[in-house]
Amino acid sequence: MPLINVIPGEKIPVAPMNLRLPVWRVPGWLLPLWWLARGLVRLTILAVRYWWLTGPAVAALWVYARYGRLILAGVVLAVTVACVAWWRWHPASWLRFGWYPVVARWRRLWVYRRRWPSIMATCGLATAFAGDRYVPHLVKVRCDRYVDEVTVRMLPGQLPDDWARAAQRLAYAFRLRDGQARTTDRPDRVVLRFLRRDPLAATVAPLPVPDVPDFTALVLGVREDGAPYRLRLTGSHVLVAGATNSGKGSVLWSLIAALAGGVRSGLVELWVFDPKGGMELAAGLPLFARFAYDDPESMAGVLEEAVKRMRLRAARLRGVARQHTPTPDDPLIVVVVDELASLTAYISDRKVKERIKDALSLLLSQGRAVGVRVIAALQDPRKDVLPFRDLFPTRIGLRLTEPEQCDLVLGDGARDRGATCDQIPESAAGVGYVALDGVREPVRVRFSYLTDDHIRDLGRTYRRLCATDQEPQEETA
Structure with a gap:
């Protein structure tokens, strides 16, 4: 093959592109089966991802079908009484292991996941390449009394400073008070801290004076x-x-x-x-x-x-x-x-x-x-x-x-x-x-x-x- 001399600044000659796409002829009776299989796979993935919703729902349906509505009402009442007793006996562990995980999963689904792609695009954190759209991945959400901590896997080429500059816009987009971005041990992730309630709104009373001050704390x-x-x-x-x-x-x-x-x-x-x-x-x-x-x-x-x-x-x-x-x-x-x-x-x-x-x-x-x-x-x-x-x-x-x-x-x-x-x-x-x-x-x-x-x-x-x-x-x- 002869060598091509390319003059700097000129366009490199290329062979004409083949624009003919392969055609697969599928019988019409296979399309409903394909749609059904794809729908079942997606439903399975959703059921596994949101097990905290599907698991109790399936258990409730099984108890109702097997034992009737009275037994189902008794089970629900027993679970409610156990949760109330746990809350009264040890509120700190109930909030940490019982209540806040449920709040975090609900807020991830209803507050963040529902509007995530559109907010990432409007805040300049999503991108497009070769006709495909790329959105940062929402990894997990943790909640406490005042703050939501949203862990995000960044796109290649992004830095934590990019998220820090957009933190305020993200907070307002999610209808929250304040936002801040923090680094993690993993270089591909960033944690967004969104303030739901401000613990600093009220004046802090004088604190107890220790007899021996701890100069380190x-x-x-x-x-x-x-x-x-x-x-x-x-x-x-x-x-x-x-x-x-x-x-x-x-x-x-x-x-x-x-x-x-x-x-x-x-x-x-x-x-x-x-x-x-x-x-x-x-x-x-x-x-x-x-x-x-x-x-x-x-x-x-x-x-x-x-x-x-x-x-x-x-x-x-x-x-x-x-x-x-x-x-x-x-x-x-x-x-x-x-x-x-x-x-x-x-x-x-x-x-x-x-x-x-x-x-x-x-x-x-x-x-x-x-x-x-x-x-x-x-x-x-x-x-x-x-x-x-x-x-x-x-x-x-x-x-x-x-x-x-x-x-x-x-x-x-x-x-x-x-x-x-x-x-x-x-x-x-x-x-x-x-x-x-x-x-x-x-x-x-x-x-x-x-x-x-x-x-x-x-x-x-x-x-x-x-x-x-x-x-x-x-x-x-």
């Missing part, structure tokens, strides 16, 4: 699935960002309350900075080892003292231990700063501002291993206001004013993954999203709210043991 509020939210303070600094009246005080006081037992026993020292004249945090004065307010120069001096304590501790632990373990003689130092921008951006004295920035940078970069934690709150998350934002492994975004601020606080792409801080209503103070380094999806949380009476009672009950003889040092103008 401090309970500060409630997650969007109704479970307690636990903050890991071990080896982590925390940044809290939110607009005015977004609930930054709820986060700070929830954290202080969770550490109050350690303050009383001496395991924790709270070094608190309130640049707004002490109005926000002064109610907890008996809990604080150091309390600085009003004067930037004095606050810079206290921060430099914390740096000195950190360096002395590092020299003592060098070659002895890689991580600090809090004890009453060597406590965990927690530096709490309200309105951090007042210290890093809004001070006119450049020398004082540089002293504060240098001290904070050292505490953030070197303090984790030696038992120094920084908890900072601010309203303006811009880079020029907080140049060392990336040194906070744990970041909490409350209500923000602009969509771009969500990514500034929680990391690039956080808003596409469901952290819509700019859509939190003003009435939901204390609601926010928590992002951790190394964890892809942010978690929606509502922090507990402590009134002034609760805070004063907290100070009286859990005041430092040495506070009976000596009040905390206050740094004033």
Whole structure:
């Protein structure tokens, strides 16, 4: 066969296509048999797939045909009484193994399966190739009191980020409140979390204060699935960002309350900075080892003292231990700063501002291993206001004013993954999203709210043991 020289840019010559299709002549009397066989196969597949409907129906028909309607009514009554007794005896297991699986199967059939192809197409998640339509496969649905978890097998070429960007549209398409996409252990699957009821709609009451705080799991509020939210303070600094009246005080006081037992026993020292004249945090004065307010120069001096304590501790632990373990003689130092921008951006004295920035940078970069934690709150998350934002492994975004601020606080792409801080209503103070380094999806949380009476009672009950003889040092103008 001679070689064909192809000039770049020209069309490659091909042989003419054979458009004649093979013709199979089938007798007319075989068509009804073929249709009947195909229908029986489909009915069998449906019966096996929806066994939770067909099984009870077949059993009920068999009992009715064999024993009559009275026996069938007795069986139904006995099953109903058993379910009610199970629910009354152990509600948690009844909901987990009895009720929610039935709800999940029903919602899969009636809510999701019925409209799945059309919604996938309108949300841009289905595709067509060579005349065939391809739709992502709905694998399973799990339900609990608040959330539907829909597991989906993605089409080739799709990423979890594609589903994260479409999660809100999917939620509205299924007539649900909110949607979020999360990755799984399998790279071809994604889990869609749809919120049916919001457990964070109501204010969270003050939580019990543990006598010995667990620094790996401090309970500060409630997650969007109704479970307690636990903050890991071990080896982590925390940044809290939110607009005015977004609930930054709820986060700070929830954290202080969770550490109050350690303050009383001496395991924790709270070094608190309130640049707004002490109005926000002064109610907890008996809990604080150091309390600085009003004067930037004095606050810079206290921060430099914390740096000195950190360096002395590092020299003592060098070659002895890689991580600090809090004890009453060597406590965990927690530096709490309200309105951090007042210290890093809004001070006119450049020398004082540089002293504060240098001290904070050292505490953030070197303090984790030696038992120094920084908890900072601010309203303006811009880079020029907080140049060392990336040194906070744990970041909490409350209500923000602009969509771009969500990514500034929680990391690039956080808003596409469901952290819509700019859509939190003003009435939901204390609601926010928590992002951790190394964890892809942010978690929606509502922090507990402590009134002034609760805070004063907290100070009286859990005041430092040495506070009976000596009040905390206050740094004033």
